[in-house]
Amino acid sequence: MIIIMERNATKVQIQRVIDFLKDNDFQVRHNVGQVHTVIDAIGDKTTITPGRIAAFDGVKEVKIIREPFRLASRDRKPEDTIIEFSNGVKIGGNNKPVVIAGPCSVEADYGALLEVAVAAKEAGCEFLRGGAFKPRTSPYDFQGYGEKALQFMKRASEETGLLTVSEVMDASELPMMLDYIDILQIGARNVQNFKLLKAVGKCNKPVILKRGLASTIREFLLAAEHIMYNGNNKVILCERGIRSFDSAFTRNVMDIASIPVIKKYSHLPIIVDPSHGTGQRYLIEPMAKAGLVAGANGIMIEVHNDPENALSDGKQSLPIPMFKDVMKRINKFMDLIKEEEVAIR
Ligand code: PEP
Ligand code: MN
Numbered sequence: 484m485i486i487i488m489e490r491n492a493t494k495v496q497i498q499r500v501i502d503f504l505k506d507n508d509f510q511v512r513h514n515v516g517q518v519h520t521v522i523d524a525i526g527d528k529t530t531i532t533p534g535r536i537a538a539f540d541g542v543k544e545v546k547i548i549r550e551p552f553r554l555a556s557r558d559r560k561p562e563d564t565i566i567e568f569s570n571g572v573k574i575g576g577n578n579k580p581v582v583i584a585g586p587c588s589v590e591a592d593y594g595a596l597l598e599v600a601v602a603a604k605e606a607g608c609e610f611l612r613g614g615a616f617k618p619r620t621s622p623y624d625f626q627g628y629g630e631k632a633l634q635f636m637k638r639a640s641e642e643t644g645l646l647t648v649s650e651v652m653d654a655s656e657l658p659m660m661l662d663y664i665d666i667l668q669i670g671a672r673n674v675q676n677f678k679l680l681k682a683v684g685k686c687n688k689p690v691i692l693k694r695g696l697a698s699t700i701r702e703f704l705l706a707a708e709h710i711m712y713n714g715n716n717k718v719i720l721c722e723r724g725i726r727s728f729d730s731a732f733t734r735n736v737m738d739i740a741s742i743p744v745i746k747k748y749s750h751l752p753i754i755v756d757p758s759h760g761t762g763q764r765y766l767i768e769p770m771a772k773a774g775l776v777a778g779a780n781g782i783m784i785e786v787h788n789d790p791e792n793a794l795s796d797g798k799q800s801l802p803i804p805m806f807k808d809v810m811k812r813i814n815k816f817m818d819l820i821k822e823e824e825v826a827i828r
Contacts (some may be wrong), residue, residue: 484533485546486522495520498540503539507531519543548615550748551812552704555718558808560750566689566717568646568665572609574689574719574780575752580817581781583648583754584806585612586788587796588625593639595788598641603786604805606810609667611645612783616652617795618672625794631662640665648691648783654682661688671695671723671759674706684713693721693756700741704749720745720753721783722774724760734762734799737770742745742777743827754781758799764790767801768809772816778827787805 488497497513497520504511509526524536533545550556563576574581584603584796591597600611615632617625628635636647647663651657652673660667666689674695675680683690690710694703707718722742737760745753755774757767771782787793787800801809820826 484524484529484536484548486524486536486542486732487544487546487649488520488522489541489543490518492520492541492543496539500536500539500542504531505537519682520778550700550701550704552708552749554716554753555704555707555749557748557750562717562750564718564750564752566719566752568689570644570646572646574754576779576780579821580775580779581610582606582608582810582813583610583612583783584608584786584810585610585648586793587614587758587785587800588617588627588794589613589615589635589649590794591628593635596635596639597642599803600643600645600784602806604643604645606807607814608660608810609646610648611639611643612668612785613639613646614795615649615736616656616671618652619648619795623675626809630659630663633660637663651683654679657686661686665689666691666719668721669693669706674698674703677709680706680709681713683688684710684715687717688715689717689719690715691719691721691754693723693740693759694725694727694738696735698725700744700748703741704745707749707751718751719780720749720751721756722753722779723756723783732763733760735760737761737774738776739770739773742774746778746827751782752780753778754783756783758783758785758796762799764799764801764805767799768812770809771809771813775817775820776815776825776827784809 504524509524513522537545565575567573615627617627640647648666649664649669650668668691671693724737727736729748757770786806790800792799
């Protein structure tokens, strides 16, 4: 790390920082500039963190050189992580991007879920999504049908051959969920629920980790690090938009640049969710395509048989006929960018 001292830092303050670092086995060099003294320190930052050094009097700023996420970092593992499923589907690397489609929430009518699942299968999707435990802003909104919804997901999976994705909100529900679904989702609101991250870290199940509403890219990768640190390397990141000042036309701002940035600094696969990313049906296709060009390893799309009566996120859900049309064009687009090697990998 690089420590920049305040312009009026005293010799005593500078020496205290240097002595502390040396006592903790850091290699230290320092440059006394005309205005600022700069200390260059190399050593183990596990316990001597930049935050501890920043607390010393006379320290202006501490800069890190190496990213703090280690297991998720490409420095540590240059090759892409590829997650393989029982039926041969692979997510990551140069594999064909996967498509995850389904309703925001699994509702009471199994037939409705099956209709969406069949459409997803016919459109070439690999995964069915459907929420059983819903993180809703208001306690008065639909909270999800819990285990019954997961039973529907499993049944739809058996009938169509699609693999399944559903959100886990509480570690106590994890053991039960493992029997029903193929990928656990951690929602945007739980990206820094460290106990939950630890619990899924102890499972041997792939996890889709959504970017938080206000997560920086570094915080997002550190959330993934929590899961990996606890033993689970099967993490799929998901860019789903972040909060910004203009919500007049879009629900969130999709940070398309985060995809190539994350690919540069991490080996983990990343997918995009233009449904939550934009909140608007008509923006799903262009933003899914933008995500694919930026190198996304997959897309997640909300689809509903009757969006006007959906119990959650109807406005951003594609009705089945529109989904079929969109998928025809997205499939063509995926072939095109693969042939032309357009996507950044
Ligand atoms: C969802 O996938 O339905 C969901 C709630 O997503 P997010 O956590 O990204 O808001
Ligand atoms: Mn939703």
